Amino acid sequence: MGEVIVVTSGKGGVGKTTTSANIGTGLANNGHKVVLVDTDIGLRNLDVVLGLENRIVYDLVDVTSGNCRLKQALIKDKRFTNLFLLPAAQTKDKTAVNPEQMRTLCQELKAEFDYAIIDCPAGIEQGFRNAIAGADRAVVVCTPEVSAVRDADRIIGLLEASELRNPKLIINRLRPAMVKRGDMMDISDILDILAIELIGVVPEDESIVVSTNRGEPAVMDLGSQAGEAYRRITKRIQGEEVPLMNLEVPKGLMDRLKKLIGLS
């Protein structure tokens, strides 16, 4: 029996889809049978992040409304034979699916796959309720900004109210240099406020833009810092204990100067 993990955030644009794609690809790379489910009906994007946009025939709504069988809608990944995508419908809206249908679908996916990763839409309305309906675990993505942390706090409350206890936090797009000069909240600031368990920190990294341009998740790029962060998150999801990445800024001229004049 597999596990259903929902990736959510409340706020849009913090990296839910990128995170879903990378976790899913990472798990598949480690030998698991994985399905990625895009529940952002009307605004699908997981297909382009994975580079599978040209292969879509059926979608999530076709499956839940009985237009096709689940197997017909699943798209096989280019790189991994054990990774699949169930794309969202682009021409319908969030009300085309209900939480009961999602629960049934998730049961079906769990019988077939080791992991089902659900990419949740932004917001707290029906799309969110659909996405979390069949989930066993939740991962909350948050960037070190006031708006994203606030929305994450609300989402954590809603998850716990719907019996999805102990959601795990991913802090995305951390900029160590800004943290160092006190212009960005650091990991402990955010954990203080949200009071949930951390499952990973992903640094801001240009390679994410490049990998999204190409439709190849950064987790496969051994030279990418964000990719390394996602590889570690993948291992933690599998239950391994992995230390956090070292995100220290290398000591520069300014640090040495400060030391010289006794400021630090």
Added chain:
Amino acid sequence: MLEFISRMLGRESASSKSVAKERLRLVLVHDRASISPAMLNKLREDLVKVISNYMEIDEAALEFNLCQDDREVALVANIPVVKMKRDYSAKGQELNS
């Protein structure tokens, strides 16, 4: 100018992160205070239970509300006391003497 220099040197005084943290703290007090009426009722019942151990109160005239303004959230309760319970006031005397 001094601020600029200390900022250049990475001193905490000019950091915007502490501003962010303080603003978040305040906004979350407000967000989290929007609790459900059911929970507010439960809190009210528990509170009445505890106070009733010490004094007799007029439950019908009891006012109980979460009040919010820009800076803070307060739980305001106005609880009319009908009479104090004798056994507890006697115990209080004992403790004082």
